[in-house]
Amino acid sequence: MIQAEGLTHYYGPYPAIQDVNFGVRKGEILGFLGPNGAGKTTTMRIITGFMPPTRGTVTLDGYDVVEQSLEARRRVGYLPETVPLYTDMSVTGYLKYMGTLRGMSPKAIKTRLVEVVDVCRLGDYRKTQIGKLSKGFRQRVGIAQAIIHEPQVLVLDEPTIGIDPIQVVETRRLIKDLGRDQTVVLSTHILPEVSMLCDRVLIINEGRIVAEDTPKNLAEGLQGVDRLEVEIGGPAAEVLPVLKGIRGVNEVTHVNNDGRHTYTIQAQAGQDLRDTISQLVIGNGWSLRGLQMVGMSLEEIFLRLTTHEEL
Amino acid sequence: MRTVQAVAWKEIQIYFSSPTAYIVGLIFLALTGFFFTQDLGDPFPEATLTPFFDGAIVVFILLAPALTMRLLAEESKLGTIELLLTSPVRDWEIIIGKYLASLVFFLVLVALSFFYAILLFVYADPDPGPIYAGYLGFILYGSAALSVGLLTSTMSNNQIVSAVVAMGILLAMFFADRAFGAVGGLAGEIIGEMGVRGHFDDFSRGVIDTTNIVYFISVIAFFLFLSIRTLESRRWR
Numbered sequence: 001m002i003q004a005e006g007l008t009h010y011y012g013p014y015p016a017i018q019d020v021n022f023g024v025r026k027g028e029i030l031g032f033l034g035p036n037g038a039g040k041t042t043t044m045r046i047i048t049g050f051m052p053p054t055r056g057t058v059t060l061d062g063y064d065v066v067e068q069s070l071e072a073r074r075r076v077g078y079l080p081e082t083v084p085l086y087t088d089m090s091v092t093g094y095l096k097y098m099g100t101l102r103g104m105s106p107k108a109i110k111t112r113l114v115e116v117v118d119v120c121r122l123g124d125y126r127k128t129q130i131g132k133l134s135k136g137f138r139q140r141v142g143i144a145q146a147i148i149h150e151p152q153v154l155v156l157d158e159p160t161i162g163i164d165p166i167q168v169v170e171t172r173r174l175i176k177d178l179g180r181d182q183t184v185v186l187s188t189h190i191l192p193e194v195s196m197l198c199d200r201v202l203i204i205n206e207g208r209i210v211a212e213d214t215p216k217n218l219a220e221g222l223q224g225v226d227r228l229e230v231e232i233g234g235p236a237a238e239v240l241p242v243l244k245g246i247r248g249v250n251e252v253t254h255v256n257n258d259g260r261h262t263y264t265i266q267a268q269a270g271q272d273l274r275d276t277i278s279q280l281v282i283g284n285g286w287s288l289r290g291l292q293m294v295g296m297s298l299e300e301i302f303l304r305l306t307t308h309e310e311l
Numbered sequence: 312m313r314t315v316q317a318v319a320w321k322e323i324q325i326y327f328s329s330p331t332a333y334i335v336g337l338i339f340l341a342l343t344g345f346f347f348t349q350d351l352g353d354p355f356p357e358a359t360l361t362p363f364f365d366g367a368i369v370v371f372i373l374l375a376p377a378l379t380m381r382l383l384a385e386e387s388k389l390g391t392i393e394l395l396l397t398s399p400v401r402d403w404e405i406i407i408g409k410y411l412a413s414l415v416f417f418l419v420l421v422a423l424s425f426f427y428a429i430l431l432f433v434y435a436d437p438d439p440g441p442i443y444a445g446y447l448g449f450i451l452y453g454s455a456a457l458s459v460g461l462l463t464s465t466m467s468n469n470q471i472v473s474a475v476v477a478m479g480i481l482l483a484m485f486f487a488d489r490a491f492g493a494v495g496g497l498a499g500e501i502i503g504e505m506g507v508r509g510h511f512d513d514f515s516r517g518v519i520d521t522t523n524i525v526y527f528i529s530v531i532a533f534f535l536f537l538s539i540r541t542l543e544s545r546r547w548r
Contacts, residue, residue, distance in 0.1 A: 048397040051546045074399040084390035088325065100317040101398040145394070 001026045001153060001183045002047060006056035009042050016042040017207040020056070026152075029179040031198035031215075032187035039207040040187035041081055044157050047185065048078040061152060074103065077151035081158045083142040087131030091122055091141055094130055095148055102149035112148055120144040120174065136167035143171070147178060154178060156186040160193060172197060228265040228293055230277060234286030236261050242284065246276055260289075314400045318408025319415070322382065326416045331381070335374050339420050342370045347427045358435035363427055364445045364515040368507070371456050372485060376477035378416060379460030380470040382409040383542070387468035392545070402542045406461065406535060413457045421450060441517035448514025451527035452507065456481055458534035465541040481507075 002024040009016045017039035024030045032040045046053045049065045049072055058065045063072040086094055092113060099109040117123055120140040125133060130141060139159070146154060159175060160168045175197055178184060188194060194201050195215035203211040232239050236254055243252045243263055251266040267273050274291055281288045326332040346366030350356055383405075386392040395405060428446075431437045456477075463477040464470070484507045491503030503509070510523040 045393075050393055050397050070399045070401070073397055076397060078394065078397045080390060080393045082390040082393075084392075084394055086321075086389070086391060088328070089321075097317060097321055098394070098398070101314055101395070101400050103314070103399055 001028075002058065002060055002185065004043075004047070004056070004058045007043065007046060007053045007058065008055040009039075009046065009051075010054045015207055017053075017204075020204070020207075020209055022202055022209065022212070024153075024183055024185060026183055027179075027181070028200060029175070029184040029186070029198045031194040031201045032185070032204055033189070033191065033194050033201050034187075034204035035189055038204045040204060041157055042207075043204070044078075044080075044155050044185065044187060047153075048076050048155050049073045050078075074149075075152045077146035077149065077154045079142045079146045079154075079156045079159060081161065083138055085130045085138055085141060088129060090127050090129055091133075091144075092117075092126050094141065095144055098145040099148045104149055109148070112150070116144045116148050119147070119177075121170075136163040136171075139163050139167070139171060140174075143174065147182075152183060154182050154184045156184065158187055158189070160188070160190070228267065228273060228277070228291065230263045230265060230281075230288070231290035232261055232263065232281055232286050233289055234261070234281070234284065238284070239263070239281075239286065242280055243277070246273060246280070248273060262290075314404045315408040315411070318400075318405055319411040322409055322412030323415050325381075326378075326412065329381075331377065332416055335377050336420055336423070339367075339370060339374055340423060343367050343424060343427075358431050358437035360427060360431065360437075360442050360445055361515045363424070364449055364511075367424070367449055368452050368511060369485070371453055372478060372481040375417075375453065375456035375481065376460040376463070376474040379413050379457055379464050379477065380474040381464070382413065382461055383464045384468050384470045384473045387545075388470075396546065403539045406465070406538045406542060410458065410461055410535060410538075413461065414454060417453050417457060418450070421446070421453070438517065441515060444513075444517045444519050445515040447519065448511050448523070451514075451524065452511055455507075455527050455530040455534070458531045458538070459484075462534045462538045462541065465538045465545075 002022075004020060004022050007020040008018050020039070020043060022030075032043065034040050045051050047058055047060070047065065049069050052066045060072040061075050063075070065072040086097075089097065095113055095116065096109055099112065100106075104112070117126060120143055122137070122140055122144060125137060130138065133141065143156075143159070146156070156175065160171050163171065172193070175184065175186065179197070186197065198215055201211075201213060201215050202209050230243075236256065239261065240252060240254060240263075243249060243265060246267075248268045248271050249265055250268065253264045255262045255264075265273070265277075274293075278288050278291060343363055343366055347360070347363040350359070350362050383392070386395060396402075428437075428442055431442070459480050460474070460477040463473040463480070467473045467476070484505065487506030488503045488509050490506075491499050493499065494502060510526045513520050513523050
């Protein structure tokens with residue numbers, strides 16, 4: 001349903017996301033998990049067509065979000081993190097307006113409005129001015145506008161942030177229900193939320209996807225990898241098998257940049273392989289030109305996530 | 312087209328329920344009322360709306376930005392622009408919808424000022440030519456001023472900044488004919504021709520010259536075009 005390839009976005013000289021790839025199948029609930037500032041919102045803004053990526057492409061049901069933007073946008077319902085609402089409109093007035101903007105006929109809006117108000121349980125507040133609603137209800141209105149045109153893809157940016165625990169539970173149940181018929185992409189920095197809601201999780205940190213798995217595997221916490229970047233002076237054909245032979249190394253990729261051989265090593269988390277590698281390199285008579293850990297290990301990222309619910 | 316209508320209708324509703332628009336209306340009618348009656352105090356008053364028109368275009372330098380400053384700046388500030396730009400709506404539909412709404416409110420103000428014309432027709436025997444032409448000129452001028460204000464509202468998420476920049480542009484356009492003498496040569500002539508007054512004065516004298524109509528329509532088209540482009544460019548920032 002959604003296919004993102006090589007997404008990179010710069011704000012001025014600063015990269016917000018770099019080379020992000022992922023796919024979402026129809027009817028799947030995909031979660032973006034990452035600490036604040038990891039690039040979740042940027043990614044969602046690109047998927048919804050709010051801004052184009054600096055590089056890379058996203059297709060939505062086969063439509064490119066930049067080239068065939070209108071067709072792609074027709075298929076998306078979006079709840080931004082700030083829940084933007086016109087505070088001086090009534091709930092129904094607002095929903096009707098959003099429905100019209102999404103190309104619905106007045107008749108379709110009328111029937112759909114009843115359903116949406118019911119699903120989001122806004123019944124008693126139909127005529128209330130949005131500015132007078134509490135934060136939790138505003139959140140529901142935000143979800144209501146995102147689903148009013150029955151989009152195939154629902155993009156929710158931090159849908160449970162800043163509302164009280166009871167409303168959090170309700171909102172999650174609502175998202176779970178919606179996820180039965182629709183493709184949902186949501187972002188969060190709360191670890192348990194992901195395991196409750198999502199079929200699959202992408203962990204994003206400092207603009208890069210660092211892991212992708214089912215919540216179950218992630219919860220077991222055994223899928224972590226450390227990444228090391230090593231530059232070694234020596235024949236690649238001999239170096240590669242040696243590196244791969246180290247215990248705990250899962251994968252080694254090799255880049256030859258004008259005679260500078262750089263190896264990216266993915267190793268199981270928790271064991272520091274730097275000493276082993278340097279000894280092996282020297283022992284084989286090659287030269288070690290650079291050795292560094294790349295990015296944070298999954299464990300460190302998890303530490304920066306909200307790993308429990310704050311009540 | 313339905314989206315243009317929806318955008319315009321929503322904005323019109325906000326105009327008629329917001330204090331800003333009523334304050335603008337009040338100031339407009341109070342000041343223009345003063346300009347209108349000023350001449351009537353003469354021992355030999357002339358049955359004319361010219362002082363009203365001359366005053367109105369100056370007043371509108373300040374009031375047009377007050378009407379338009381909210382249109383897009385507030386959407387950016389509230390973040391609702393994010394929903395607007397992710398809806399299947401073309402950028403020009405948003406701009407035209409917003410512009411039409413401000414135009415409707417402006418035309419209501421113009422209609423209210425017909426009161427002055429009616430007074431003249433009832434109690435005197437005015438020359439109708441300058442009144443009709445003057446209204447045409449004023450409507451064209453007001454529409455142009457609103458398009459300037461819409462552009463600056465598209466550029467900023469701060470309503471005050473948007474209004475002040477629009478006033479600056481409108482003032483520059485108002486005084487541009489002075490550059491005629493100051494700059495001199497071809498450049499001065501070009502700047503002078505861009506001035507509003509040279510083009511407006513003909514109308515209030517009762518002359519409908521196609522050049523002047525083309526001038527105002529070009530100004531409107533130019534600023535609306537820039538507004539659409541500016542909105543598009545928001546995506547690239």
